[in-house]
Amino acid sequence: MRATRVMKAFRPSRRTWLVAMLVLALALTVTAAASGCGGTEETATTSVVQSDLVLASTTSTQDSGLFDTLIPAFNAVYPQYTVKVVAVGSGEALKLGETGDADVLLVHSPAAEKIFMDNGFGLERKAVMYNDFIIVGPAADPAKIKGMTVAADAFAAIAKAEATFFSRGDDSGTNAKEKTIWKAANVTPSGAWYQTTGQGMGETLTITDQKGGYTLADRATYLSKKASLQLEILVEGDKALYNQYHVITVKAAKNGQGGIDFMNWIASDSVQKDLIATFGADKFGQPLFVPNAGQVE
Amino acid sequence: MSVFWDAIKQAVALVVSGDSYVFGVMWMSLRVAGTATLLGMVVGIPIGSWLALRRFWGWGAAATVLNVGLMLPPVVVGLFVFLLLSRQGPLGSLSLLYSPTAMIIAEFFITAPVIAAITMGGVGSVPKEVRLQAMGLGASRWQTTWLVLREARVTLLSGIVAGFGAAISEVGAVRMVGGNLSVNGHNMTGTMTTATMALVTQGNYAMAVAFGLILLLLAFVITFVLTRTQQGIRRRWLQS
Amino acid sequence: MAAVVTDVETVMAHAGAGSSEVRSVAIAAEGLVKKYGKRTVVSVDSLQVFEGEVLAILGPNGAGKTTLFRLLALLERPDAGSVTYFGNPVDTHDLVARRRAAAVFQRPLLFQGSVEQNVGFGLRFRRLSRREARLKVHGTLDLMGASSLADADMRTLSGGEMQRVALARALVLEPDILFLDEPTSNLDVHVRRRFREDLRRVVGGLAATVVIITHEHNEALALAQRVAVIYEGSLVQIGTPQEVFTHPQNAFVADFTGAETIWHGEAVACREGLCTVRTRAGILVEAVADLDQGAPVVIAVRPEDVALAPADGGATPVVTSVRNRWCGVVDSVAPSGPLVRVVVRLDCEPGIEAVFGGEGEVISLITRASADELEIGPGRRVTASVKATALHVLAG
Numbered sequence: 018m019r020a021t022r023v024m025k026a027f028r029p030s031r032r033t034w035l036v037a038m039l040v041l042a043l044a045l046t047v048t049a050a051a052s053g054c055g056g057t058e059e060t061a062t063t064s065v066v067q068s069d070l071v072l073a074s075t076t077s078t079q080d081s082g083l084f085d086t087l088i089p090a091f092n093a094v095y096p097q098y099t100v101k102v103v104a105v106g107s108g109e110a111l112k113l114g115e116t117g118d119a120d121v122l123l124v125h126s127p128a129a130e131k132i133f134m135d136n137g138f139g140l141e142r143k144a145v146m147y148n149d150f151i152i153v154g155p156a157a158d159p160a161k162i163k164g165m166t167v168a169a170d171a172f173a174a175i176a177k178a179e180a181t182f183f184s185r186g187d188d189s190g191t192n193a194k195e196k197t198i199w200k201a202a203n204v205t206p207s208g209a210w211y212q213t214t215g216q217g218m219g220e221t222l223t224i225t226d227q228k229g230g231y232t233l234a235d236r237a238t239y240l241s242k243k244a245s246l247q248l249e250i251l252v253e254g255d256k257a258l259y260n261q262y263h264v265i266t267v268k269a270a271k272n273g274q275g276g277i278d279f280m281n282w283i284a285s286d287s288v289q290k291d292l293i294a295t296f297g298a299d300k301f302g303q304p305l306f307v308p309n310a311g312q313v314e
Numbered sequence: 315m316s317v318f319w320d321a322i323k324q325a326v327a328l329v330v331s332g333d334s335y336v337f338g339v340m341w342m343s344l345r346v347a348g349t350a351t352l353l354g355m356v357v358g359i360p361i362g363s364w365l366a367l368r369r370f371w372g373w374g375a376a377a378t379v380l381n382v383g384l385m386l387p388p389v390v391v392g393l394f395v396f397l398l399l400s401r402q403g404p405l406g407s408l409s410l411l412y413s414p415t416a417m418i419i420a421e422f423f424i425t426a427p428v429i430a431a432i433t434m435g436g437v438g439s440v441p442k443e444v445r446l447q448a449m450g451l452g453a454s455r456w457q458t459t460w461l462v463l464r465e466a467r468v469t470l471l472s473g474i475v476a477g478f479g480a481a482i483s484e485v486g487a488v489r490m491v492g493g494n495l496s497v498n499g500h501n502m503t504g505t506m507t508t509a510t511m512a513l514v515t516q517g518n519y520a521m522a523v524a525f526g527l528i529l530l531l532l533a534f535v536i537t538f539v540l541t542r543t544q545q546g547i548r549r550r551w552l553q554s
Numbered sequence: 555m556a557a558v559v560t561d562v563e564t565v566m567a568h569a570g571a572g573s574s575e576v577r578s579v580a581i582a583a584e585g586l587v588k589k590y591g592k593r594t595v596v597s598v599d600s601l602q603v604f605e606g607e608v609l610a611i612l613g614p615n616g617a618g619k620t621t622l623f624r625l626l627a628l629l630e631r632p633d634a635g636s637v638t639y640f641g642n643p644v645d646t647h648d649l650v651a652r653r654r655a656a657a658v659f660q661r662p663l664l665f666q667g668s669v670e671q672n673v674g675f676g677l678r679f680r681r682l683s684r685r686e687a688r689l690k691v692h693g694t695l696d697l698m699g700a701s702s703l704a705d706a707d708m709r710t711l712s713g714g715e716m717q718r719v720a721l722a723r724a725l726v727l728e729p730d731i732l733f734l735d736e737p738t739s740n741l742d743v744h745v746r747r748r749f750r751e752d753l754r755r756v757v758g759g760l761a762a763t764v765v766i767i768t769h770e771h772n773e774a775l776a777l778a779q780r781v782a783v784i785y786e787g788s789l790v791q792i793g794t795p796q797e798v799f800t801h802p803q804n805a806f807v808a809d810f811t812g813a814e815t816i817w818h819g820e821a822v823a824c825r826e827g828l829c830t831v832r833t834r835a836g837i838l839v840e841a842v843a844d845l846d847q848g849a850p851v852v853i854a855v856r857p858e859d860v861a862l863a864p865a866d867g868g869a870t871p872v873v874t875s876v877r878n879r880w881c882g883v884v885d886s887v888a889p890s891g892p893l894v895r896v897v898v899r900l901d902c903e904p905g906i907e908a909v910f911g912g913e914g915e916v917i918s919l920i921t922r923a924s925a926d927e928l929e930i931g932p933g934r935r936v937t938a939s940v941k942a943t944a945l946h947v948l949a950g
Contacts, residue, residue: 109517186496187516213496215504215512216489224493227401227411247401443663446629450657450733451676451723454649465666 070098070275073119075190076217078262079104081237081305086296091282098275104217108188114138117269121276123283125235125262126190133265140266140273143284144313146293146306147261150194152252153222153239154180154231162231168255169202176202179210181230185221186213190260195233198257222246235260237305240297261313262306284310317519324520325527336524338501339509343529346417346505347482353418354425354477359470362433363463367445380434383427388480392487395420399491412493412503420487425477432476436469437462468544475540482532485511579641580605580731580763581626586635588621595621596787598635603731605640608757608764610778610795614810615769618787620660620735623767627657627733639731653679656729660736662716664708669700669719672708676727694726697756714745718752725756732760735767750776771811775799783807804948808854813946814917815855821845828877828942835913836905840877843947854946860918862896864928865937877942880916884934887925894925898938916940 078084079102088100103110103119107126113119115138123145124130133139152162152171160178162171175182184206185192199206212230214221218238225232226246239250252258264283266276282288289308297305328336365377397403399411399419410416440462448458463470485507494512495502504512506525513522581603588596596618603609603626613619624630626637628646636643644651656676664672670691677687695701700718703711711719717737724732737753738746754777757764768774774781775795782792783806791803802808809816819833824845831839831851839853865881882900889895896918900906906914916938920930930936 105515106517109515112517187512207498209497211497212502215494215496215509215516217515220489220493224412224495441663443659443661444665446624447657447659447663448665448675449629449652450627450655450659451727452649452653452656452679453676454679457679461665 065097067099068097068272068275069101070121070272070279071101071103071113071119072121072123072279073103073105073110073113074123075107075110075125076104076219077125077189077191077235077238078123080217080219081235081241081297083237083293083296083306086292087283087288090288090292091279094282095275095278098272098278100279106185106187106189106192106217108192111138114265114267115269117267117271120267120270120272121279122265122267123262124190124265125260126193127261127263129190129193130263130265138268140268140276141280142263142265143280143310145262145264145283145310146289146308147259148236148306149253150191150233150258150260151236151239151250152231152258153225153234153246153248154251155229156247156249157229158249158251160231163249163251165252166255168198168252168257171252172198172206173202173204175231176204176206176211179208181210181212181228182206183221183225183228183230183232184211184213185218186215187217189217191218191233191235194258194260198233201257222248237297240301240303240305243301261309318523321519321523322527325524328521328524329528335496335499335501336521339504339506339525340528342414342501342503343482343505343507346414346421346488347478349418350421350481351425351429351474351478353422354429354481355474357422358426358429358473358477359433359463362430362435362473363437363459365430366434366437367459367462377434380427380431384431386424386427388424388484389486389490391423392420392490395423395487396490411491412495414492414503416491417488417503417505420491421481421484424484424487425481428480429473429477432473433466433470436466436473439469440465471540471543475536478536479533483507483529577604579603580607580639581765582638582641583626584636586622586625586632586637588618588625588630588632594787596625596632598622598784598787598789601626601782601789601792603763603765604780605763606761608766608777608779610766610768610774610781611784612768612771612774612781612810613784617784619767619769619784621787622784623657623733623735623765626765627655628652629657653727654729655731655733656724656727657733658717658720658724658735658737660739662713662720662740664711664716664719664723667708669695669703669706669708669711672719673723673726675723680727690726691722694722697725698722699752712745713741714749717741717749721753721756725760728762730762732757732762732764733767734764736769737766738773739769753777771799783810785810800946802854802946802948805852805854808852808946808948813854813856815853815857815860815915817853817855817913819851819853821847821849821851823847829947831947832905833913835900837880837900837903837914838905839945840942841945841947842943845947852948854948855916855940855944856946857895857917857919859940859944860898860916861939862898862918862920862924862928862930863937863939864930865935874939875941876939878940878945880938882916882936882938884930884932884936885915886932887930889922890919892922893919894922894930895919896925896930898936900938902935 084102088102091100092098103113107124107129110119110122110124111129111133114122114133130142134142152168154162160175160180162174165171184195214224218234219242221232222234222239222242226248264280266280270276289310293306293308294304297303365380395416399405399416444465445458445462448461453461488505489508489511492503492505492508494504494508496504506529510522510525579602583598583601586596586598587594611619611622625632628637628644628648628651631646638644639651639654665675673691673694674687677690692701692704695704698718698721700715700722703715703719708716717740738749741749750773757777766777778795780792781795781798783790783798785806791798791807798807799811802811802813805816817833817837817839819831819839822830822832824847827842827844829841829843829845831841831853833839833853841853845851880900881902882898885897885899887894887896898916898918900914900916918938
């Protein structure tokens with residue numbers, strides 16, 4: 018039967034099979050060994066004992082690309098840490114800090130953070146940087162919110178017009194901020210126009226863009242994705258849209274020292290001025306974050 | 315271990331209480347995977363049989379392409395369908411993205427190659443003489459094809475199950491084109507797999523475990539039924 | 555199922571002597587050619603199968619008989635030529651024509667299901683009610699002596715039972731033409747005989763035209779009314795079994811139909827219808843023929859025509875009409891049912907130049923009783939004798 022004849026034409030001899038299996042097994046072993054060895058270069062002169070450092074942060078920070086700059090710089094000073102960045106919503110990040118699954122947190126959900134510290138899960142909490150949220154939407158702007166100065170008013174207008182709005186609905190810092198704005202607007206959003214994605218900032222922006230709806234986004238993620246989006250910034254500048262990031266060391270951490278090192282490093286002058294203050298400037302024309310360690314609580 | 319037990323207890327409570335979101339997501343999973351598998355059968359079985367029974371110029375290439383379908387990375391399928399349906403894409407004007415239809419389309423492109431490839435293998439293993447014998451008893455070409463499909467039915471069934479399994483367990487592609495959207499706690503485009511992913515990110519382990527348990531249960535039930543059917547065929551043989 | 559008589563052939567009736575009978579043709583094939591790639595597998599100029607007869611197509615494996623069968627049964631398209639059933643041209647797409655025939659293949663190829671479902675398979679295309687179909691199925695199973703198997707799953711059957719069911723599956727359709735491709739080849743030897751007897755009984759009782767493909771001359775002899783010998787894709791002889799076996803037209807047919815001793819030689823002298831032939835091995839043979847001097851010739855001898863007599867020392871030969879008496883020694887003795895097959899090496903013939911290949915042997919078939927009485931065993935000196943009239947003289 019011809020199908021098997023085609024397949025039989027490819028059937029190698031028994032010896033070829035054994036050799037192929039051996040090569041495959043070898044390749045797999047080498048790959049496994051290589052990936053297990055951690056990401057940083059081993060210096061020939063000093064033998065460094067690697068330890069894992071789990072940093073739980075938000076999807077907004079990850080999607081902005083900040084860690085691609087920060088982590089290598091951190092490793093240059095502290096080569097002994099293999100940093101594992103887990104990007105989840107702030108709510109989940111705080112949960113990971115609670116259970117000790119993360120050693121240090123970089124989050125932007127102040128209310129939830131305060132509860133975290135009050136419950137004694139955190140060791141120390143320091144401000145790192147801030148940026149702002151923006152309300153983005155389609156150029157057509159059916160709810161006519163462009164140029165409004167008060168975020169709550171814009172939300173009210175959207176609710177009144179029943180324009181499609183996408184909420185992250187994932188307990189993240191962004192989601193928490195969104196909820197406070199709805200509260201300020203005295204609106205409980207419900208209806209077919211108010212949809213929940215349950216996903217990170219990047220995905221939510223894509224969905225909002227494709228569906229021509231409105232959403233609340235952090236400026237950093239928006240700018241980093243701007244090229245692929247047709248969404249426009251419609252409302253910005255309201256103090257209510259202020260977005261503060263904190264770094265928190267965690268009591269239940271496995272790598273407590275690493276957490277402390279990271280916190281001190283990210284709050285240090287050189288990092289604040291040289292890395293954070295300039296991040297994104299060449300690419301987006303403006304820096305995505307404003308460092309403010311030590312300036313605020 | 316308490317993390318597991320807590321989650322399981324909460325999960326069972328959710329299911330038992332008939333939580334509307336949970337059941338909405340369950341139904342979406344089954345509906346999307348079921349429809350995609352049905353469409354996959356309608357397209358895949360004829361193509362697979364045709365390639366097994368007929369020869370033509372370029373057959374070798376076609377058969378290879380079909381077998382590639384077994385190894386096709388679903389995330390590639392998802393990307394392809396996403397670009398196809400996105401606003402900038404050729405079918406963007408249909409506004410299909412982030413709808414159950416989009417998910418069915420993506421899952422169809424995952425199940426159809428699987429079903430077609432396994433059908434081709436199964437039908438191809440039926441000896442050629444069986445066809446000739448059927449014709450020698452007066453069967454028309456269609457009747458002969460039907461007989462061959464019947465002779466290969468055990469393999470065909472496992473192909474359909476494999477296709478359904480691939481569809482209902484798919485995460486990445488469905489997430490890309492479905493968006494896991496919900497409105498007011500009512501599920502719109504979330505499936506058990508994409509909802510589980512989002513729930514874990516949010517820290518809602520109880521609901522995630524609920525979906526995980528349901529998926530496992532579904533896998534067991536289907537495998538059980540399939541195995542019993544295959545054994546039933548064997549048992550009748552042993553009894554007589 | 556009345557036959558349409560439009561084509562008529564006049565032929566000497568095989569049964570009676572001297573009476574001419576008008577016979578209608580069930581299957582006629584003209585100029586059939588089938589190639590696989592560059593190889594011509596079948597090339598048959600003309601073949602007619604008469605209505606109601608049993609025709610055997612006899613040939614070795616690879617001769618093209620299965621392909622010819624498929625072409626006649628409309629299961630494959632020929633590259634050239636035509637086939638007609640009862641005068642009407644037919645081809646593979648002609649479903650009506652195909653449903654007048656039924657085929658049984660070498661391997662039983664039963665479908666998944668019970669025996670009853672298998673036997674009833676073909677009836678489904680012939681518009682019968684379920685009840686009618688069931689009655690027919692059980693009737694045919696009775697005929698084949700397989701009623702007890704009706705509910706059995708086909709996978710539980712033995713080889714012989716499967717072949718019986720395959721045959722029932724074809725017979726239940728009451729076909730006008732029945733094709734049997736090597737019906738006993740797949741069976742164990744001890745099952746084969748019984749099956750062949752049943753086959754003969756069943757086939758003999760049918761009004762249908764039967765075409766049997768086989769590579770065993772005994773089967774053709776037992777079952778067929780006419781035999782067509784096929785060699786390398788072409789028909790080399792057609793006739794009644796007696797004609798073909800006793801008057802083979804060439805060396806191949808002779809060999810294949812069981813004339814086991816074949817010698818090549820040259821006619822030395824002929825007088826009044828009796829020729830002397832010298833074979834390659836130098837043996838002198840006298841045969842009834844009419845040949846030119848020096849003409850190349852092939853002599854074929856059937857083992858059953860060779861008689862043996864002990865030849866050690868002394869005893870004077872009895873004077874008989876047998877013209878060929880050759881001296882030799884028994885090389886081997888092998889039982890063949892109730893008979894004994896003896897290979898005799900003719901190593902003491904005067905003029906024998908070399909004993910090479912089969913040219914220096916003669917094969918004889920004698921009863922076991924004689925073999926015992928005469929104490930024929932390896933090493934025994936014997937005289938082999940064949941009547942000049944029993945030798946087959948074929949063109950060289």
